[in-house]
Amino acid sequence: MKYSEAELLAVLLSREVRDGEISACGALSQIPAAGLLLAQALHAPNAELIILNSVFNPFRTSRQFHFLAQRGELGLFFVSGVQIDRHGNYNLHQLGPDPERPKARYPGGYGGGMIYYCARRTVVFRTEHTRRALVERVDFVSAAGSTPPDMLRLGHPSKAVTPKATFRFDKDAGVLKLDTIHPPWTLDDIRANTGFDLEANGPIPPTPAPSDEELHVLRHVIRRKMIDTGTYAEWAQRSLGNEAARSA
Amino acid sequence: MGVPYVPIVGLAGTDLLKRRDDMVIAVDPFDGKTKSVVAKALRPDVAVFHAQKADRHGNVSCGYEAEVVILAEASKHVIVTAETIVERLTEKEAAGAFIPGIHVDAVAHAPFGAHPAGCAGLYGPDKVHMAQYVAASQDDVSFAEYLRTYVLGVKDHDEYVERFVPPNWRQPARAIGG
Numbered sequence: 010m011k012y013s014e015a016e017l018l019a020v021l022l023s024r025e026v027r028d029g030e031i032s033a034c035g036a037l038s039q040i041p042a043a044g045l046l047l048a049q050a051l052h053a054p055n056a057e058l059i060i061l062n063s064v065f066n067p068f069r070t071s072r073q074f075h076f077l078a079q080r081g082e083l084g085l086f087f088v089s090g091v092q093i094d095r096h097g098n099y100n101l102h103q104l105g106p107d108p109e110r111p112k113a114r115y116p117g118g119y120g121g122g123m124i125y126y127c128a129r130r131t132v133v134f135r136t137e138h139t140r141r142a143l144v145e146r147v148d149f150v151s152a153a154g155s156t157p158p159d160m161l162r163l164g165h166p167s168k169a170v171t172p173k174a175t176f177r178f179d180k181d182a183g184v185l186k187l188d189t190i191h192p193p194w195t196l197d198d199i200r201a202n203t204g205f206d207l208e209a210n211g212p213i214p215p216t217p218a219p220s221d222e223e224l225h226v227l228r229h230v231i232r233r234k235m236i237d238t239g240t241y242a243e244w245a246q247r248s249l250g251n252e253a254a255r256s257a
Numbered sequence: 258m259g260v261p262y263v264p265i266v267g268l269a270g271t272d273l274l275k276r277r278d279d280m281v282i283a284v285d286p287f288d289g290k291t292k293s294v295v296a297k298a299l300r301p302d303v304a305v306f307h308a309q310k311a312d313r314h315g316n317v318s319c320g321y322e323a324e325v326v327i328l329a330e331a332s333k334h335v336i337v338t339a340e341t342i343v344e345r346l347t348e349k350e351a352a353g354a355f356i357p358g359i360h361v362d363a364v365a366h367a368p369f370g371a372h373p374a375g376c377a378g379l380y381g382p383d384k385v386h387m388a389q390y391v392a393a394s395q396d397d398v399s400f401a402e403y404l405r406t407y408v409l410g411v412k413d414h415d416e417y418v419e420r421f422v423p424p425n426w427r428q429p430a431r432a433i434g435g
Contacts, residue, residue, distance in 0.1 A: 069353075070324055079266050098270075108272070123267035153270030160269045161285070161293040 010224050014172040015040055015248045017191065018134060019227060020219040021170050022087060023047040025132050026056050030084025031077075033059035033128070035120060039241035040134065041087035043249065046231045046240075051223065063240040075120075078127040081163040086128035088121050092147040093133050095205035097154020097166040097178050097185055099125075100147035108149065117151060125152035130167035138171035140204040155183040174199050175216060184208060189216040261298055268294045304332035307370040308356075309379060311339035312346045315358025320377040329360045338367035340379055367414050369422045380426055 012020075022044030026032045032048070034041035042060045049056050058065050059074065068074050077083065090099030091113075101121060103111035125131050135142050154166050169176040169185050173194045176185040187207040190199055192215045200207060219227075228250030235245035268274050269282060269292070279297040284290065306328065308319040317337050319325055329335045335356075342364060343350070370376075373386035393403035411417045418427070 072324065072327070081266075102272070117273075119268075119273070122271050122273055123265060126267035126269070150270060150272045152267075156269045157292075159290060159292050160282075161264075161266055161291050162269070163266060 010219070010221055012219050012224055013248065013251065014136065015043075016224060016227060017219060018136065018170060018172060019043040019047060019231075019249075020223045021175065021216070022132060022134060023051065023223070025085060025087075025130070025168065026053045027084060028053040029055045030129075031057040031059065031082055032085040032087075033074075033083055033124075034061070034087040036062045037116075038087060038089070039244040039248075040136070042241055043227065043231055043235065043245065044087070046234060047223065047227050050226050050230055060240060064238045065240065071120075075123070078124050081127060081129075083124065083128035083164075084130065086124050086131045087134060088125065088131055088152075089134050089136075090121075090147070090151060091115050092142060092144050093135055093169055093185075094144050094147045094154075095184050096146075097133070097169075097183065098147045098150045099133050099152055100149045101151040102149040104148050106148065111148075122152045125164075125166065126156070126162045127164060129164040131164065132168045132170060133166055134170040136172065138173040138199075138202050140202060143169075143171070143202070144204040154178065154185075155180075173202065179208075187213055189214050191216045192218065258298075262295045263298070265294045265296055299331055301328070301332040303334045303336065304328045305336045305338075307367070307376065308337050308339045309376060310341045310343065310346065310350055311337055311361075311364040312343050312358075314345060315361035315364055316346050316351065317356040317358075317361060317364070318346055318350050318352075319354045319356070326354055326356055329356045332360075335361045335363075337361055337364045338370040339364055340368055340370065340376060342366045369418050369426070370414070372418070372422050383423065386421070 018040050022041055026045060026048030032045055034045060038060070042063065042065075045056070045058045045060060046065075049058060059068075060066060061074070088099065090101045091104060092100040099121075101115050102117040103114045105112035156162050165180050166178040168178060168188070172191070174190045175188045177188040178184075179186050185205075187199060187209045190196065190213050196207075196209060196213055232245045232249040234240070235249075236242045264283070265280075268280065274280055274294065280294055282292050283295045284292055306325050308317045308325070310318045317329075317339065337356075369380070371380075373383040373390060375381040390403065393399045407417070407421060411420065
């Protein structure tokens with residue numbers, strides 16, 4: 010079955026959700042929101058979901074979410090950055106070599122720089138797999154992949170997911186390593202579009218494609234649910250089950 | 258809370274931490290080993306914010322979000338503008354995020370005081386104005402022009418509302434405001 014990049018990413022993120030855990034995404038996170046709801050509809054019926062700025066947010070205030078994270082109750086968090094680097098750092102603040110004169114500014118924020126250390130696993134995703142997005146060193150560290158062992162830290166990045174590949178974060182080495190490649194992309198494609206060493210020793214397995222069931226539930230059940238609950242409704246209407254957006 | 262600083266799990270190794278002198282890395286005083294970031298308490302001299310409803314006694318009810326409650330508690334002085342001011346908030350009106358008048362120095366009636374941002378439950382953001390604001394904030398010249406038009410160029414809040422709040426928004430909220 011053909012699928013769009015957004016559908017592929019939503020399916021890949023959904024597979025990271027574990028049943029019984031609390032999983033969350035921040036504001037402006039339509040793809041993770043779809044992934045969380047898909048996981049709950051398929052393999053994680055007892056997952057507790059937190060989708061900020063939606064009806065799937067149990068909290069009245071951000072303070073409540075903050076302290077839930079600080080207590081280490083989050084199993085999984087999805088976050089994106091304008092840049093992601095080899096060391097698992099991401100940048101959601103600003104671009105450009107001179108920090109005093111950024112070429113572009115992004116939402117930045119404190120939340121991700123806190124939750125990255127608190128959620129047991131954080132999956133970083135990016136809707137673009139290019140050398141400008143996946144870099145050797147981010148221009149600004151909004152959250153650090155690694156910290157010294159004597160620093161209080163409850164969790165770590167676990168994966169990075171893009172439209173072309175997935176990376177696994179090697180905690181001991183403190184680097185992202187190429188894990189799977191989404192067909193039809195090849196190792197050469199990934200190498201050409203990644204700004205850091207892939208640590209690819211030996212063959213890299215293909216990413217299991219979205220199943221018919223995953224796509225069917227995403228396009229029908231989850232799309233409907235997002236529209237009905239006003240959860241990125243316009244995005245869901247446009248991006249899920251849209252023939253024109255399918256490429257692979 | 259009134260404490261001098263609080264520890265935070267997170268932020269270590271970020272560039273944010275490098276740029277803030279109110280957050281440092283400290284050793285856990287109990288185990289003498291584990292490090293974490295500690296943030297100095299914020300103690301603003303004055304907090305100014307907008308609320309849905311206030312009363313003559315300084316009690317404030319701010320709809321859905323409660324973050325302003327901490328802001329009011331932390332600040333030495335608190336000034337509140339409100340969509341509506343009543344004689345005394347009822348129990349029902351005081352439900353949710355509520356700031357007791359003991360924290361509040363002054364309240365002022367300012368319908369559409371959140372404009373061009375929204376006021377939860379009453380009106381959303383003015384998207385057209387917000388787009389202008391974003392465009393204007395690209396550089397100092399255009400931002401100065403924005404300030405001249407919308408901030409310095411009006412005599413008072415009533416004139417601002419009259420000139421810049423979309424006319425079709427005004428009728429119902431004016432009625433609520435009395």
